[in-house]
Amino acid sequence: MxxxxxxxxxxxxxxRVSGAPGPLGRTAAALCRALRSGRVPRPDRHDLDDxxxxxxxxxxxxDSYERELTRVRLDHAHLLAWLAALHPASxxxxxxxxxxxxxxxxxxxxxxxxxxxxxxxPTDLPLFVHTPYxxxxxxxxxxxxxxxxxxxxxxxxxxxxxxxxxxxxxxxxPLARPPARPPRPGEKAPPP
Numbered sequence: 420m421x422x423x424x425x426x427x428x429x430x431x432x433x434x435r436v437s438g439a440p441g442p443l444g445r446t447a448a449a450l451c452r453a454l455r456s457g458r459v460p461r462p463d464r465h466d467l468d469d470x471x472x473x474x475x476x477x478x479x480x481x482d483s484y485e486r487e488l489t490r491v492r493l494d495h496a497h498l499l500a501w502l503a504a505l506h507p508a509s510x511x512x513x514x515x516x517x518x519x520x521x522x523x524x525x526x527x528x529x530x531x532x533x534x535x536x537x538x539x540x541p542t543d544l545p546l547f548v549h550t551p552y553x554x555x556x557x558x559x560x561x562x563x564x565x566x567x568x569x570x571x572x573x574x575x576x577x578x579x580x581x582x583x584x585x586x587x588x589x590x591x592x593p594l595a596r597p598p599a600r601p602p603r604p605g606e607k608a609p610p611p
Contacts, residue, residue: 496543499526503550506530512539513553526550531574535567 503510509529515522515538524544527536539547 492540493543495537496539496546499537499539500546500550502528503547507549510550511553512544512547512550513555531570531577533570535571 503512503526506528509527511527513525513527515525522541524539524541525536526539526547527534529535
């Protein structure tokens with residue numbers, strides 16, 4: 420095993436050169452010396468407590484994030500179940516091509532002349548008892564998520580415009596008069 424050539428003065432000042440002095444390099448060298456000598460420095464009790472507090476704080480953040488993600492996933496599943504109930508002729512539930520019968524499923528719906536699909540978590544499947552089930556994955560794949568989102572936006576705009584064109588505007592009603600305030604002492608009552 421050969422040793423590396425000694426560092427030149429310009430290389431010693433360059434922090435990018437391996438083994439160059441600096442806070443990180445000195446710490447790494449001290450750690451290597453301690454490990455070679457068999458002496459492992461004992462961590463300070465306060466440092467361990469700080470690390471545990473930091474770990475617990477991050478765990479609380481992760482737990483909060485997971486609760487929020489579960490809530491959003493459940494809201495998403497409820498909306499998809501409602502959408503499947505609105506489209507009973509085209510809605511079908513199939514196992515995902517990568518998952519088995521107990522894994523992730525896909526809800527497929529035809530809307531605006533195109534087939535759309537969404538992945539469903541296995542725990543959300545009881546919401547879809549009203550949806551027909553196909554035991555084998557369907558051959559037609561859904562469009563990429565960006566194309567599907569663009570199609571949904573166009574279809575939603577079209578349905579909104581159709582709704583505005585086919586509904587009669589509300590009749591204008593006369594504004595109600597504000598209630599008359601009682602006269603103050605010494606004031607004359609207003610005429611009716």
